Amino acid sequence: MFCIRKLIRRTRRPLEELTEATHRVAAGDYHSRVTPTGDEELRGLAVAFNGMTEQIGRRFETLAVLSKLDRHILKSSELEEIVQAVLKHARDMLPCELLAVLVFDENCADVARLHVARYAEEVITCETRVEVPAALGSLLDTCEPIVELQAGDAAFESVRDLISDWRADRRFGVLPIRTDKGVQGAVAIAYSTPNASDRASLDFALGLAERLAVAISNADRRHALVRQAHYDGLTGLPNRVLFKDRLAQRIAHGQRSRKQFALLFIDLDRFKNINDSFGHTSGDELLKGVAARFAEELSEMDTIARLGGDEFTIITSDIDSAADAANAAQTVLSALARPVLLGDIEHFVSASIGIAVYPQDGVTTDILLRNADIAMYRAKAAGAGRFAYYEEAMNREAMERVELESELRQALARDELSVVYQPRIDLRTGAIIGVEALSRWHHPRFGMVPPGRFIRVAEDSGLIIAIGDRVLREICSRYHYWRRAGIEVRRLAYNVSVRQLQAPGFTKTLREIVERTRIPRGVLEIEITESVLATDIDYLTAVLEELSAMGVKVAIDDFGTGYSSLSYLRSLPIDALKIDKSFLPPPGERTSAALCEAIIAMSRALNVVPIAEGVESPEQAAFLLANGCEIAQGFYFSRPVSAEDIVRRYGREAYSEELGRGAVG
Ligand code: C2E
Numbered sequence: 090m091f092c093i094r095k096l097i098r099r100t101r102r103p104l105e106e107l108t109e110a111t112h113r114v115a116a117g118d119y120h121s122r123v124t125p126t127g128d129e130e131l132r133g134l135a136v137a138f139n140g141m142t143e144q145i146g147r148r149f150e151t152l153a154v155l156s157k158l159d160r161h162i163l164k165s166s167e168l169e170e171i172v173q174a175v176l177k178h179a180r181d182m183l184p185c186e187l188l189a190v191l192v193f194d195e196n197c198a199d200v201a202r203l204h205v206a207r208y209a210e211e212v213i214t215c216e217t218r219v220e221v222p223a224a225l226g227s228l229l230d231t232c233e234p235i236v237e238l239q240a241g242d243a244a245f246e247s248v249r250d251l252i253s254d255w256r257a258d259r260r261f262g263v264l265p266i267r268t269d270k271g272v273q274g275a276v277a278i279a280y281s282t283p284n285a286s287d288r289a290s291l292d293f294a295l296g297l298a299e300r301l302a303v304a305i306s307n308a309d310r311r312h313a314l315v316r317q318a319h320y321d322g323l324t325g326l327p328n329r330v331l332f333k334d335r336l337a338q339r340i341a342h343g344q345r346s347r348k349q350f351a352l353l354f355i356d357l358d359r360f361k362n363i364n365d366s367f368g369h370t371s372g373d374e375l376l377k378g379v380a381a382r383f384a385e386e387l388s389e390m391d392t393i394a395r396l397g398g399d400e401f402t403i404i405t406s407d408i409d410s411a412a413d414a415a416n417a418a419q420t421v422l423s424a425l426a427r428p429v430l431l432g433d434i435e436h437f438v439s440a441s442i443g444i445a446v447y448p449q450d451g452v453t454t455d456i457l458l459r460n461a462d463i464a465m466y467r468a469k470a471a472g473a474g475r476f477a478y479y480e481e482a483m484n485r486e487a488m489e490r491v492e493l494e495s496e497l498r499q500a501l502a503r504d505e506l507s508v509v510y511q512p513r514i515d516l517r518t519g520a521i522i523g524v525e526a527l528s529r530w531h532h533p534r535f536g537m538v539p540p541g542r543f544i545r546v547a548e549d550s551g552l553i554i555a556i557g558d559r560v561l562r563e564i565c566s567r568y569h570y571w572r573r574a575g576i577e578v579r580r581l582a583y584n585v586s587v588r589q590l591q592a593p594g595f596t597k598t599l600r601e602i603v604e605r606t607r608i609p610r611g612v613l614e615i616e617i618t619e620s621v622l623a624t625d626i627d628y629l630t631a632v633l634e635e636l637s638a639m640g641v642k643v644a645i646d647d648f649g650t651g652y653s654s655l656s657y658l659r660s661l662p663i664d665a666l667k668i669d670k671s672f673l674p675p676p677g678e679r680t681s682a683a684l685c686e687a688i689i690a691m692s693r694a695l696n697v698v699p700i701a702e703g704v705e706s707p708e709q710a711a712f713l714l715a716n717g718c719e720i721a722q723g724f725y726f727s728r729p730v731s732a733e734d735i736v737r738r739y740g741r742e743a744y745s746e747e748l749g750r751g752a753v754g
Pocket residue numbers: 511526527528529539540541544557560584585586616646647670702703704705722723724725729
């Protein structure tokens with residue numbers, strides 16, 4: 090009897106404990122455990138209960154974490170955010186030390202974006218472009234939903250390399266992320282403890298890979314929709330919707346920067362004929378060919394779009410003046426100069442282009458577009474293969490520019506260009522110490538064309554290179570001529586444009602001419618404006634240093650009118666600053682000119698020679714000398730004159746005679 094009661098007590102207590110624990114589990118407490126007591130069967134039951142509770146607990150936790158991720162996927166449209174959430178929450182369920190997610194590039198599976206969470210250091214990193222190792226790529230194509238890699242496997246080293254994880258005891262679990270398009274990425278789990286690869290963890294990892302696959306598919310679908318809505322299906326160029334959006338952005342930028350830009354409206358000439366004679370498929374091919382040509386040859390333009398049919402639009406980058414838009418239009422016309430090949434037939438395509446300039450021709454997208462369209466019809470009416478501005482006055486100017494360019498081309502052949510020289514004077518002695526060479530163009534019909542009008546055209550057309558070389562040859566040949574006449578020209582200065590500096594071979598030609606004409610070191614000087622500083626500064630530094638090593642001096646022309654940063658004065662080999670005439674006190678007045686004084690003081694402090702230009706009165710000359718500027722040019726001393734006139738004025742016999750008449754200094 091005693092024995093039975095004892096037996097019942099020994100059995101009842103563990104059973105009661107089990108019942109209570111079962112209730113707790115039912116209420117959601119999966120941490121509930123029972124102490125294995127009683128006889129062997131009861132202890133076995135307790136152990137089995139604990140094991141089951143733990144399993145159920147982990148399952149629920151897994152489901153909770155995965156459903157949290159599901160909510161993210163439903164809520165967020167950004168793949169990046171979802172990957173970040175996966176990396177953040179995965180740690181709750183995966184006893185790993187490092188987790189990596191690799192997402193292949195949409196267009197190329199050889200490159201990918203790599204996110205890595207290093208849990209010990211609590212950092213998550215992202216590399217936007219890594220190369221996918223070949224061994225890993227081929228493993229992913231064929232492997233099971235999950236593989237475990239160990240030292241010795243072909244893909245093992247590549248995964249280690251990729252995520253820079255070099256621990257000796259490392260193992261990796263790798264899961265391909267498969268969507269209906271194939272493998273689009275991978276998850277890599279790094280761990281050193283063997284229990285990290287238990288069934289529950291593996292199931293969880295599979296759940297992660299599946300969710301990432303869903304997120305990637307969603308992102309793909311969204312990209313496809315965005316592309317469809319914003320790009321033209323035939324040519325791949327931005328469509329009307331995106332174009333208008335970009336135009337609106339450009340207008341907003343223009344409002345802030347106060348810069349101009351042009352809108353080009355392009356309509357192919359006689360495109361209907363192609364459709365009618367060769368069929369619509371050929372028409373489509375031609376449009377594709379034209380779009381490809383534009384994309385290839387007009388890459389410096391901001392946006393090239395297809396509005397529909399045979400209509401394209403281009404938004405140019407910033408332009409300095411409305412006239413610059415003509416260059417853009419000319420570039421479009423020359424892009425079409427070569428025929429477009431359809432099958433084996435060459436088609437010559439031309440286009441009519443209308444130009445509207447922001448802000449003068451409109452400050453809203455609709456008005457700019459309408460005016461560019463109107464201008465396009467004007468161009469069409471004038472004959473195929475032309476461009477026209479919306480504003481009539483601009484058309485005249487553009488015509489003149491085109492005419493000027495072709496005349497300038499001939500001017501070189503007809504030898505209409507010449508060089509005049511403006512003396513540089515030492516203000517202390519009144520003696521000539523150098524000259525600045527300035528180009529002149531005597532046109533048989535137009536008369537004297539000032540450099541202000543033709544240098545820009547020469548720069549835009551590239552003719553400046555030939556003009557610059559001629560000027561240099563001419564002035565170098567004059568050096569010895571003046572020396573023989575007893576004039577000590579210590580400095581031969583000539584103006585050099587950005588286009589010349591950028592031209593390959595600029596320094597080589599200069600060196601050849603200087604050597605051939607035996608100009609001593611330190612005599613030749615190039616004058617460049619501050620606008621050159623807006624170009625590639627490394628390239629500019631290299632060119633100027635090469636010149637400096639050749640003994641060529643460098644002066645900054647029109648100093649103070651352009652660039653705002655002055656740091657280049659220290660870093661570039663600059664020898665002189667030419668103070669722009671706008672900084673001088675007005676001729677005839679003895680007022681102070683604070684900026685002029687400051688420029689002189691600054692150049693002296695930087696060991697750069699200040700040279701004043703545009704001096705027109707004795708008061709200005711006196712002011713400069715009093716403030717420490719000893720070299721000057723200007724009408725007060727002499728206008729630019731011919732090489733012969735320099736000899737007449739400053740040559741041995743003539744010099745004293747001229748001085749006597751008070752014409753010099
Ligand atoms: P710049 O190099 O600053 O030349 C000074 C300009 O001011 C010259 O005009 C000169 O005739 C004028 N000038 C000189 N003294 C006075 C004065 O006392 N008062 C006034 N009001 N003006 C004065 P120009 O010859 O018409 O040349 C204009 C610009 O054209 C030059 O400015 C230079 O930037 C450019 N240029 C001229 N020839 C060439 C060339 O061969 N190549 C290049 N790249 N540019 C050139």
